[in-house]
Amino acid sequence: MQNMADKLLEEINKKQNPSVVGLDPRINQIPEFITKRNLEAYGNSFKAAANAIIEFNKLIINAISETLPAVKPQIAFYEQYGPEGVRAFKETVDYAKEKGLIVIGDAKRNDIGSTAEAYADGHLGEVKMIEGSMPSLNADLITVNGYLGSDGLMPFIEACKKHGKGIFILNKTSNPSSGELQDKKTEEGKTVYEIMAELIDKLGKDLTGQKGYSPIGAVVGATYPEQAKILRNLMPKTIFLVPGYGAQGGGAEDVVPCFNEDGYGAIVNSSRGIIFAYEKEPYKDKFKPEEFHLASRQAAIDMKKDILDALKKNGKLPEGWNA
C-alpha cells in the first residue's frame, strides 16, 4: 500500500521538482489591491485579514500548482488572527488539496499522551465529536518537535499509520542558534541532532512504503550542509524537509547533501522568496503588484532550475528528469 512518502515522491517525480512553497502570508506584504478591498468590505478586522490571506493564497496556489508538488502553510501566520485566522488556514489547506497539491502543515506541534493525540487528531486524523468522529484541519503532513522524546511522538505516528499521513520531526534546524542545544556533544560522542536522527530513523523503520521511504521525515536546514551529510547517512529512508533556502541564506549547492545519491529523499522549502517575489529583484521590474502570483510562479520555476542544476552538477539528477 502507498504511504504518504510514496504519495509525496510521486508528486515530486511527476513535476520533476523537489521543492515546496511556504505559504507564510504576512499581512503587510500582501498587495494593497487585495488588503484594500477587504478593508472596505469588513473594516480593519480579523475577518478582513483572514479573507485577504485566503484571496492571496488562492491566486498563488492557482499560479504554482502545475509546477510544484506541495505547499507548506506556516500556521503561525494564520493562528495569530484567532478563529478567523484558523478558518483561513483550513480554507487554504482545502483549496491546495483540491488543486492536487500535497499539504504540509508547518505547525511544530508537540505534547504528550492524550494531548499529543488531540493535536494529531486535529491536524492529521479525526477528532472526537459529541457523537463519533470526523476529520478537521486534515493536512497531509505536519511538522512536529521531538524535545519530549518518543512518547511525545507516538500519537502523531499512530495517526500517520491509521490515516495514511506523514510528519517531519525537527532535527537540525536552519536558524543561527540551532546549535545551542542541537550541536551539543554527548558522552557517547554523539550530538543531540544525531541522537534525534537515530530516534527518527528508528521510529520510521517499519513504516517504509513502496519507494523505500518512511512517512516519518526530518527537518534539516539548508544552512548546515556538513551536518546534512552526516544526517543523510544516519537516516537513509527518511525524507528531509529542508528550510533555509533563499531568504535564510542557503543556496542550491547547500541543499545537495540532503538528497540521496538517486536524487530523491529531500524537498526544499522557500517561503518569502517565492510568495513575495513581486517585491524583489529581478521580479519587481517585470511584474506589477497585480501580477504578484505570476512573479511567484516565475520565482518557483527559477528555484526549481537552480536546484536541478545543482543536483545535475553533483550527479544526483533523478533518472528521466530534464535539467
Place this chain on the structure above:
Amino acid sequence: MQNMADKLLEEINKKQNPSVVGLDPRINQIPEFITKRNLEAYGNSFKAAANAIIEFNKLIINAISETLPAVKPQIAFYEQYGPEGVRAFKETVDYAKEKGLIVIGDAKRNDIGSTAEAYADGHLGEVKMIEGSMPSLNADLITVNGYLGSDGLMPFIEACKKHGKGIFILNKTSNPSSGELQDKKTEEGKTVYEIMAELIDKLGKDLTGQKGYSPIGAVVGATYPEQAKILRNLMPKTIFLVPGYGAQGGGAEDVVPCFNEDGYGAIVNSSRGIIFAYEKEPYKDKFKPEEFHLASRQAAIDMKKDILDALKKNGKLPEGWNA
C-alpha cells in the same frame, strides 16, 4: 514596575495557593446534560463541540475562581476543532481573565524569526492588522519549546518585555520518555536539561521584578523530583510550572523540591484530576454529573491542602499562610 511573575505571585499569595487547573476539555468526558443540549441546538458539529466546551469551562471557572490564582487551557483540545475550537479557546481565556484569573496558554509553540514573532504577537502581544495592530488571543503567559535555541525564544521574550507577559520554557518534562533527549549527558558533564536551564536562567536574568522572579519560567515535571532539586539550584529566579501531579503519578511530596525555601517559585498543575473529578472517587459518590463543577471545586480545595501540607512538613510554607 510589576512584571508578570509579580502578578502571578501576588495572586498565588492572595489565594494562598500555588496551584493551577488545566482546562483540557475532552468532549466525551463533558457531562451529557451539556453535550446533549448543544447537540440538539447545533447538530453534531464543531460548533456544538465548541459551545459545549465553553459552557463546561465557564461553570468550572465560576466554581474555582475564588480558590485558584490561575487556569491553564491546553490549546490542543480546542484547536483540534478548527476555527470553532479556537473561538472556544479565546472565549475561555477572556472569561477567565474577567473572573480575575491569570491565564497560562499551554501552547508549547516554537519557531524562529518572524514566524516565532507571529506566534508571540498572536498569543501574547498585538498582531499586525491591515491597518495598525491589536491584541488577539491575549493570554497572560504561554508555554514554549526551546529546541531551536535562543533565537527561537527571543521573539517570545521580546513580547514579554513589551507587553508585560510571561512564558514557561519546556525544561525537564513530566512524561516517561522525556529522558531520551533531555537526560543525555554532554561532554562538559551537563545534561541537556541542565543546559536548557542555564539558557532559561540567562534569558530571564535581567528581567526580574519586584519579588525577584523573572517572567521567563520553566516547565519541570512533578514526576522527576531529583532533577527538580538540581534545577531549583540552577534557576533560583525562575518560576516553575509543574505538570505531572495527580493523573500522571506525581504526589505532593514530589513537587516540594520545585519550591524555593520560602515556599514560592512554583505553581503546580492538575488537569483531569480536577475538571473531571466528578467521574472519580471520592467525588463520584458525593456529586451528581450536574454538580461536576462543585466536584471540581472540592478537588481543587483538596489539592491545595495536599500541597500546603507537604510544604509545611518540609518547612517551606510561605510566611503568613494557613495550613
